[in-house]
Amino acid sequence: MALERFIFVQPSTNDWIKRWGIDGSPIGAYVPVAGITQACLSQKLQVDFLPDDGAAEAHLTGPLTQTIVGITALTPTANRASEIARRVIENGGRVIIGGMDPSARTDWWLKEAQKIGIETKTKDRVTIIPGEIEGGSLAQALQAADAGRPFDLFYKTAPTDLTNIPLPSQETIKEITGAPYQRVSNSRGCPNKCEYCSVHLTAGLDKRVRPYQDVISELKARDVLNQKEHQVTWTDDYFGGSGTIELLKKIVENGHHFPQFIQPTIEMGRNAQMWELLNSIGPTLAQFGLESPNRNRLISAGVKSGKQDLDPIAIFNTIREKNQNIAIGLNFMIGTDSEPLGKERFDELEAFIDACKPDRVIIGKYTPFPGTLTAKKLQEQGRIFDFNTDHYDGEHWVMRIKGRNIKGDLVDENTDEVDAYLDPFKARLNEKVALWSRLRDMKMNGFNVFSGGYVI
Numbered sequence: 068m069a070l071e072r073f074i075f076v077q078p079s080t081n082d083w084i085k086r087w088g089i090d091g092s093p094i095g096a097y098v099p100v101a102g103i104t105q106a107c108l109s110q111k112l113q114v115d116f117l118p119d120d121g122a123a124e125a126h127l128t129g130p131l132t133q134t135i136v137g138i139t140a141l142t143p144t145a146n147r148a149s150e151i152a153r154r155v156i157e158n159g160g161r162v163i164i165g166g167m168d169p170s171a172r173t174d175w176w177l178k179e180a181q182k183i184g185i186e187t188k189t190k191d192r193v194t195i196i197p198g199e200i201e202g203g204s205l206a207q208a209l210q211a212a213d214a215g216r217p218f219d220l221f222y223k224t225a226p227t228d229l230t231n232i233p234l235p236s237q238e239t240i241k242e243i244t245g246a247p248y249q250r251v252s253n254s255r256g257c258p259n260k261c262e263y264c265s266v267h268l269t270a271g272l273d274k275r276v277r278p279y280q281d282v283i284s285e286l287k288a289r290d291v292l293n294q295k296e297h298q299v300t301w302t303d304d305y306f307g308g309s310g311t312i313e314l315l316k317k318i319v320e321n322g323h324h325f326p327q328f329i330q331p332t333i334e335m336g337r338n339a340q341m342w343e344l345l346n347s348i349g350p351t352l353a354q355f356g357l358e359s360p361n362r363n364r365l366i367s368a369g370v371k372s373g374k375q376d377l378d379p380i381a382i383f384n385t386i387r388e389k390n391q392n393i394a395i396g397l398n399f400m401i402g403t404d405s406e407p408l409g410k411e412r413f414d415e416l417e418a419f420i421d422a423c424k425p426d427r428v429i430i431g432k433y434t435p436f437p438g439t440l441t442a443k444k445l446q447e448q449g450r451i452f453d454f455n456t457d458h459y460d461g462e463h464w465v466m467r468i469k470g471r472n473i474k475g476d477l478v479d480e481n482t483d484e485v486d487a488y489l490d491p492f493k494a495r496l497n498e499k500v501a502l503w504s505r506l507r508d509m510k511m512n513g514f515n516v517f518s519g520g521y522v523i
């Protein structure tokens with residue numbers, strides 16, 4: 068029986084995760100998944116995006132015999148992804164599960180897929196796709212389904228170059244036009260090897276850049292060139308470098324303007340040409356993953372792979388002095404072994420934030436994501452105590468934490484005590500950052516829609 072529908076689901080677990088999807092802004096994978104689905108099947112299927120407000124099942128009722136449901140799974144949404152998959156199968160559909168968690172925990176997912184098959188008394192209607200899909204894995208699965216053949220347990224192809232990624236049909240693209248965040252992939256892979264990061268598990272260590280012509284065509288098709296309402300979110304954790312500069316130059320040369328969001332490393336903070344180009348394109352929120360105020364100490368603790376001695380405060384001041392359109396956001400992780408104990412951990416961070424005056428702050432709890440070096444080390448040390456992946460959302464402690472005392476020795480810390488400092492610390496920061504943040508004045512609409520406060 069020929070396929071008729073493809074529904075792309077973004078599962079959510081708790082309210083924190085839910086907030087990222089329910090405004091209808093699809094995740095970065097939606098456009099390539101939709102494009103490849105439509106390119107590899109002779110009959111063009113509409114690919115609908117279904118964010119999970121906690122009740123995605125209500126939209127996935129049967130009969131789904133001619134439907135494929137594609138589900139993306141991050142580690143914190145893995146259990147929910149599996150739950151949704153079961154319901155789809157029970158209603159007669161087929162399921163393809165892809166994304167970061169199947170890349171990081173392929174073995175777990177292969178067992179889970181078999182379990183779903185046994186529990187739903189079906190065979191071969193669920194498959195797992197670890198890694199990227201541009202190498203042909205998704206096409207292989209879809210072609211099997213289209214021909215009425217059972218799925219293989221998994222399809223995997225190596226990361227490939229990012230040329231000629233097919234775009235979805237105009238009708239499919241219309242579905243996402245108007246969403247506040249327009250996530251666009253310009254490049255993938257990261258040569259840094261930060262111990263806590265999962266990115267290389269899907270995208271590898273080579274930075275691969277999409278040709279600027281392809282990216283600009285996508286922006287045009289998505290109707291985001293020359294507008295002020297929809298924020299182009301470059302889904303590139305390692306933003307910068309020669310391919311990126313070339314893309315930005317072309318955007319500027321063509322006179323395009325739009326608001327944007329980038330995630331640069333602190334090393335990119337010194338790339339004056341990049342900031343100048345971003346500044347001419349439009350209001351830009353640059354969210355730096357700083358992790359700790361004392362980068363050098365972090366590096367010496369072996370947590371970060373950075374090599375240079377960089378002064379973040381001086382870097383931010385220079386960026387802002389020269390570029391009115393650039394706002395600075397900072398990401399911190401609390402709970403690495405390099406931090407001081409107790410109250411001092413927060414005093415140090417607060418003094419640093421006061422000096423930086425960032426326009427937005429995100430604070431998360433250090434999380435040992437599966438497949439990372441951090442997870443391996445902490446597991447060897449017997450420090451991970453919570454293996455329920457629902458809690459791997461940066462909002463829960465899943466490991467025993469330690470801090471450094473005055474002598475530099477590592478000492479166990481009680482997570483309840485850390486929380487007793489963390490919660491008032493966040494409340495104080497919310498008040499402060501709201502006073503100095505320029506995001507509202509810059510009309511960074513997307514962000515104001517979401518975050519009532521500026522510290523999340």
Ligand code: B12
Pocket residue numbers: 077078079083084085087088093094095096099100136137138139140141142143144163164165166167168171196198199200201205250252263264265266269302303304330431436437459460461462
């Ligand atoms: C943009 C981004 C966000 C955006 C959008 C979310 C998104 N998933 O797109 C926002 C700000 C909302 C966000 C929020 C969060 N994020 Co985030 N985010 C990213 C980031 C920087 C880029 C993701 C992206 O769009 N890449 C571009 C697309 C094209 O690539 P991709 O997602 O890898 O998809 C490819 C394949 O994986 C595959 N694929 C993916 N899904 C599917 C589905 C199907 C059916 C198929 C066939 C294939 C497939 O096909 C794609 C093309 O090859 C990544 C880091 C990174 N560089 O990958 C972190 C990352 C995904 N985020 C992460 C986390 C932890 C979160 C949060 C939990 C943070 C928090 N505490 O709230 C939330 C979860 C929200 C949610 N429900 O998704 C972690 C996940 C770690 C893990 N092991 O799960 C990552 C990897 C960051 C990191 N350094 O570790 N995030």
Ligand code: SF4
Pocket residue numbers: 257258259260261264265266304305332356
């Ligand atoms: S945290 Fe950022 S810089 Fe570090 S490895 Fe991950 S993507 Fe690369």
